[in-house]
Amino acid sequence: MLWNREEKYTEIPYERESELEDAVNEVKDALFGSTRIYLDDKKKIGQKGGTNNLPDGYLIDLTNKQDPKIFVVENDLASHQHLKHIAVQILEFSLAFETSKVKVKNIIKEMLQKRADKWRKCESFAQKNGYENVDYLLESIIHKKDSFNALLIIDELGEELETVLISRFKFPVEVTTLKRYKSDSGKMLYEFEPFLNEVAEDTEKVDISDIDTIVIPAREDGFKEVFIDKNCWYAIRLNSSMIPKIKYIAAYQVAPVSAITHIAEVKSIEQWNDTNKYILHFTEPAEKIRKVPLGTRKGKAPQSPRYSSRDKIIHAKSLEDVF
Template sequence: MVDYLKALLLSESKQLHVDDSEILYVIDTNYLLYSIQTSVREHYYIEALNKHISHLYIPFSVYIEFLNDYRKIISETEKFLSTSSKMIKSLNELNQLEFNKDWLTELLTTQLTEQMKTSPSNGGISRNSFNTYSQHKSYDKDVFPKIQKILEQISETLSVSLSNLNTDFQNEIENIELSTTDFDVTLYQSKMQEHLNALSNIFNHEGVLGKEYSQEKIDNWEQTISERVTDQSLPGYKDNGKDNQESPYRIFGSLKLRKSYGDALLWMELMDFVKNKGIEQVVFVSDDNKSDWVNPETKTMKQELVVDFLQKTGAYVKKISSETFISSSTSISDSDRQLIKIETENVNDDSNNLVSDSEPDCIIVPARTYGFENVFMDKNEWYSIKISNSRLKHLKYIAVYRTHPYSEITHFAKIKKIVPSDEDPTKKRIIFDGNPQPLEQTIPLGVNLSAMQSSRYTHFKKLFEAKNVDELFSEF
């Protein structure tokens, strides 16, 4: 009799129940891509893989994704390191900063202005109201001079304190020990070549890499996936947004794979490989924490997947993080272990977005009922809106936030083109490429109830991951 309870308990346990020699370690794409985002801890990733080389399996779908994405990740990492190095070096220039009366007056003026432009619920006035108020003829002649005089008096009174602050600040700057070693682009480039060679050796080790697909095999699997993913019985249904990208397919030589089926293909391939092999336990090393893979509360593999895997293969399966795999396989220091944990937790598992594009590609606009129904839905466009020219080339999607009484983001559309507005040439009109589509899960407001008082920008992928509006803008 199949012991499903044992399978579930093992999947939730932090311990492995069998000898290491009886375990098959399966590596996900994110593990491989994380390993090329550092020139300081990359050797731990390789060391952990080599320790289990005789019991290691890298699905061919993972291999394809890695080959598709690794150059982009390296390029983005180089940009990150270069920028970080410049920021650290710029600390030296802080010694030119002087805290004086003019500096404090300007600071107080800016702070007062921003404080006034908070939402009415916070005791301020709206930005539009403030702009109208500040344009009143008495503002520059009467109100502002009085306010400025008070702020200047405060700054004058604090001048002695500012002088002491300058002395303390300069002393602190002189005591800073700057090191940019961790952000050395040249060092990263040289170590990456060695690292890629090490990965290549692992890929070519006998039995590690999954068998190359045929298009017939892909088509057969995708037929099964299309039937099962609709009832959410396979991992990957959270990736349905990938079908709305510029190209829904990943091309690998003569092979054509649907991007949104990447996780499901991995799952199908893994079960196909494990069955009839006599493998007792499979440990899936992945930092994919979307709800189509794991229980949100426990971060352990979904019960449905554990049961499905046991039924199809006769083997137990559990999921562990990259940090857990590395910690149990190497002599990593506590500080480096914590850094790996932070790095892998703060980056989304989607391999195409491990290093996010610096500019968001989706604009979210607030709409009342009339605008939503008669413009966004009926005309497949959005009218006069301010968008800086620097953003135009990055925007590919638009989403709509329906105001009270709905208070949630409900639909999105692909952008066909952005043109000058007929009503106001300083603003833009967004033309959609096709009809707006409803989100499978609408996105309600979070803690910040004033988050959507005006249009905002995010990454399109987040529309399919965020639980509330706050999560859409967590990195901006």
């Protein structure tokens, strides 16, 4: 229940997938932000006689000027679908996508052409970032290596499903939960975290295209026993679509040190012990750097993994320069 002095809001579970789809469309601007375009036309992809699927939509992500992406979107209800079904559905999307890239591009282009404002947004992005036109922009996104990305929007995410999505796929799968609540007077509230919100918070001081480092908070015992002695760091939650960008890991030692003190090059990122978290192995022992102290704004101290760039950290005077 959500409550204030005026009204109480009770959770209203979705009975049908179409209700979740309506909710996504209701909150899409706040959910995805101004640099992403959500297209919800349902068009079958895949080759005739091969794997065919009907995605619930596509998300064009223009946040990273150097690496725009397209996510194939699946809306599902946890109560109606077994996790095996969801995993198989996403796998089939990837197979259909890879075998029909020309068809996917044409489908997305047709959707954009029916939405003049969305077309203009893509056209503006293309002009500003060296693409001849929208057609070439879509071509470049879809035909590049490892171009498939999936987005699962679900009403409730269990740890088991999240673990399966990490362990079964080599391509990025982002997951967003969306719940709805209704007051006695009929007003609706929606509960969600904006898409890749953790990344958005860290791009105030560093462009998303420059991100190459994950900054982790470390207590004294864990820092020495793991980060220094074992040349790794584990049990980290990461956005799957950000993993290819991570080249370094930096350690922020919590109070009384209260500073970033070491940085290491990342050799590999793997699932951690059949969980929904990851372990990062270092190429070599961490390098001690000039301390980057907390500074005057105590709210900048990382409480969980944060994204930044090695160059930004090396030249920072305080955490206020990092993120």
